[in-house]
Amino acid sequence: MSAIEVLQRVYGYSEFRGEQAAIVDAAIAGRDALVLMPTGGGKSVCYQIPSLVRPGVGVVVSPLIALMSDQVAALRQLGVRAAYLNSTLDYQEASDVEAQLRAGQLDLLYLAPERLLMPRTLELLAELRLALIAIDEAHCVSQWGHDFRPEYLGLATLADRFPGVPRMALTATADVPTRDEITQRLALHDPQRFVASFDRPNIRYRVSERANAKQQLLRFLQKEHPGDAGVVYCLSRKKVEATAEWLRDEGFDAVPYHAGLGAERRAANQSRFLREDGVVVVATIAFGMGIDKPDVRFVAHLDLPGSVEAYYQETGRAGRDGEPADAWMLYGLGDVVQRRQMIDSGEAEDGRKRIERSKLDAMLGYCELDTCRRQPLLRYFGETLEQACGNCDNCLWPPDTDDATQSARQALSAVYRTGQRFGVSYLVDHLLGKRDERASRFGHDQLSTFGIGQELTADRWRRLFRQLIARGHLDVDVGGFGGLHLTKSARGLLKGEQSIRVRRKAAAPAGSSRRARAPQASLAPGDEALFERLRAWRKDEADEQGVPAYVVFHDATLRDIAREKPADDASLAAISGVSAKRLERYGAAILELIAAPA
Known part of the structure; x- marks a missing residue:
């Protein structure tokens, strides 16, 4: 063939x-x-x-x-x-x-x-x-x-x-x-x-500053994902165990997963997540690679991932079936401190540590954005999204911002005048007018940009640099010493042709939105009842064979069957996902189920 x-x-x-x-x-x-x-x-x-x-x-x-x-x-x-x-x-x-x-x-x-x-x-x-x-x-x-x-x-x-x-x-x-x-x-x-395009338009990206993490997570799950399968990522094994136990106390079917569990228990918890409906797995990053479960409706991060790549891969486990899903994350200053301590105390060589710090800064810059989240996420992988996505928290609930154009121009000028080869820490010291051996040796203490940024704190300068990187105005030399250099898009800011605003307040409280459903996911009431009967039949089949339900049929295929109600083998075979072998094996049972009175 x-x-x-x-x-x-x-x-x-x-x-x-x-x-x-x-x-x-x-x-x-x-x-x-x-x-x-x-x-x-x-x-x-x-x-x-x-x-x-x-x-x-x-x-x-x-x-x-x-x-x-x-x-x-x-x-x-x-x-x-x-x-x-x-x-x-x-x-x-x-x-x-x-x-x-x-x-x-x-x-x-x-x-x-x-x-x-x-x-x-x-x-x-x-x-x-x-x-x-x-x-x-x-x-x-x-x-x-x-x-x-x-x-x-x-x-x-x-x-x-x-x-x-x-x-x-x-x-x-x-x-x-x-x-x-x-x-x-x-x-x-x-x-x-x-x-291929890295865009996953069905995933809604949402980030909030941490206030009361348990209550924020609880609101999110109760209001938007009751009974849904999902993954909650935590940084430590101890936090995984505590969060899973707390979720069970709150009525959720939650199981822990981390490398410290015995192999038998890990395998059993993973099997439950894959084969049963509505199970929430609370995990460290030890969980997830290659997970094929298509109907994961949310991925929640209670701690900051170490890089944009890790974040993208972990959130990508949601919505594999193309239906609406949430990538929901909380972050706080403690995350950043903990992650940096992990990097600094690690045994990696200095070059590797510089790269890990740069990746962490890029992740933090993503969290602090006040503009569309999908655009910089795709830009990180070399892809351009011309228009704002309309399906992230910043697009749906724009945060309050302050004009930072003048400070941004000062930051970009400092990068340019110092030779486009120094990292954020040195540039912040330069803008604040801190003299050290390098500033004197390179003559940077004589530049017009030396000390012009004393109206901002060091933390605010670092945050602004992260934003300039996240928005594509600066690039980081991750293969060298983490030096910053200007991109083409920086020209408009430097010339006063563009402006930039930065987030003033925290994002809208996580879990405050209503769940969005794509139009193709909706079914008429009668079709919804048939869909649920098909799902119940599928579960029985899967249990009998000892395989996950999605191995028999994906939800998307069952939804199309419920909508189209095929009356014979030929029309059933025309449904996407109904292969010749599946038609031979399950066709008669499905047609009988469709024809049966509700």
Whole structure:
């Protein structure tokens, strides 16, 4: 079958989305590829379909063995011959998978990087014909990224061991330096780069200063997300446990997840979250990579993430089904102090610490914005959004602001006159007129900008610099010493052609808004009742098979069925997400359910 025939027959979708077709074509043609696509954008199709079209078995490298079972179960629902090899299998089970591989009875094999690099596994793969090698969560190879995994470094050997086998590196978060590092460290050969839009328009971004965190979270959950599945991120294990217990006391079905829990309890809590409706998981960043659950309606941060990349990836676990979801965050001065102490007390070299401080400043600058949040978030990944999004707190409830144009011009002038190579701390001292050895050595104490900013405190200057960076008027040299330099957009401010305002007061209280629903998510009352019956039927099916409900059907597909009410196999097959295998397996039951009296 061709790629489009596989998409239609196996997956039940009529056409590819975005760059999927071009990515699939490149892999089928034998090209290496670097794929950046947001969570929920359809990355898995990009390597699964070439594995079905090309001769041989596709090998998928994935960092979390806890998710492989569900990923394989979802593929088997579609009639795809898939398996995994990891430490959860006993000797006989692993031997059975190896026998299937040697007999050519598998289309896809999932492996963790450490399992793949074992001599026994490499020898086994050398016996096989490989369709392609897909390296998921490829940002893990970057030592400058937010989730470095040392075991990923060994994957560069695949280029020499399996010449001629196309390799595809995929990730949802990577800035430009990280993309270059992925290419280099995985030894991709002249890879075709595909960068899909990072925009997730269905996610509403909201940030508030912390006042009473528990009450703010409680209002948010009770008013906007009662009964919804979601993730609450905390910085420490102790806070995770305390928050989960408090939420349970408040009537929520909440479970903790962090690296300090026993492996069995961690796996059980993750399984509950994936397989049951309405479970809230309270977690450290140890939770979430590769989570496939499509109906996560909110991601809440009770502590400040360490970088924009981490924030984007964590919030991206909400709304994978394209329906409305919230990215909700509280932050405070204590977060910043704690994060900086973690960086300073760490064992990383000075260059790494400078980069981590710059990333933290960028995250704090994002929190302090008074303009559209989506624009700088996308700009961070090299994407431009011309118009304000209309779906973040600042667009919906504009905060009070003060004119900071004159101070901004002074800050930009100081950057320019000192040579565009110094960091924020030095520039703040320069504006405040603090003399030190460097100021005298470089002659900066003789410049017109020296000491012109004494009307502001050091904290207010730092906040303004963060805003100038967040809005794209200044760039940080993260690969060097954290020096700032002007961008093209700074010209308008310097010349007095533009103005800038900065937030005066805290944002609207988190949880104060009504939940927004996209028009396509709404159903007529009768259709809503059928949708709930379909969901109940799906839960029974999933429980009987021991798989998450979304593996049987996504909510979006059930909603379309409830709206269209197909009366026969042909009209049911026309619903997006109803594959040939699913029609064969579930068609009669669904049609009977539709025809039954309400």
